[in-house]
Each structure stands twice: as C-alpha cells, then as structure tokens.
Amino acid sequence: MLAKCANPSCTTEFKYFRHGRLFEFNLHMNSCYDGFPPQKGAKRELFWLCHDCSRKLTLQCDGGQIVPVPRRAREHRAA
C-alpha cells in the first residue's frame, strides 16, 4: 500500500518510516473522510509523503480523494 510517495508528481519509493511523514485517513468505498469515528466497514489507511514532499506539502481529504496541499505557515513553524 505504501509503495511510493503520495504526491502523484513524485516518484520516490517508500523505504523507511523515519524518512518523510505518515498520514492516516479513513477510507470507505474508495472515498476518504477525516475527523469522524470510522464508519462501519471503513478502514484506516496510511499514506506517506517523502522527505522532500513533506517539507512543502501535507495531505488532506478533499471531496473523497487524498490530495497533497501546501503546508500552512503555522505548520512550518512547528516543524
């Protein structure tokens, strides 16, 4: 499942958990959602951004799809 970076325009292969950043989302019927308890039949899935992508991007669930989005300024400070 974690074959490569979740950024579609990046081809970095997943190798080590300590490189990059992991995200967890609920998936149900091929749609994602976040912020709710898992529905019946939903499963938690891990998504990974490589080190380079995780410095610039984060993942969010948008319209049922996992999409990479630019990180917000306050997340840069926290990192």
Ligand SMILES: [Zn+2]
């Ligand atoms: Zn990447």
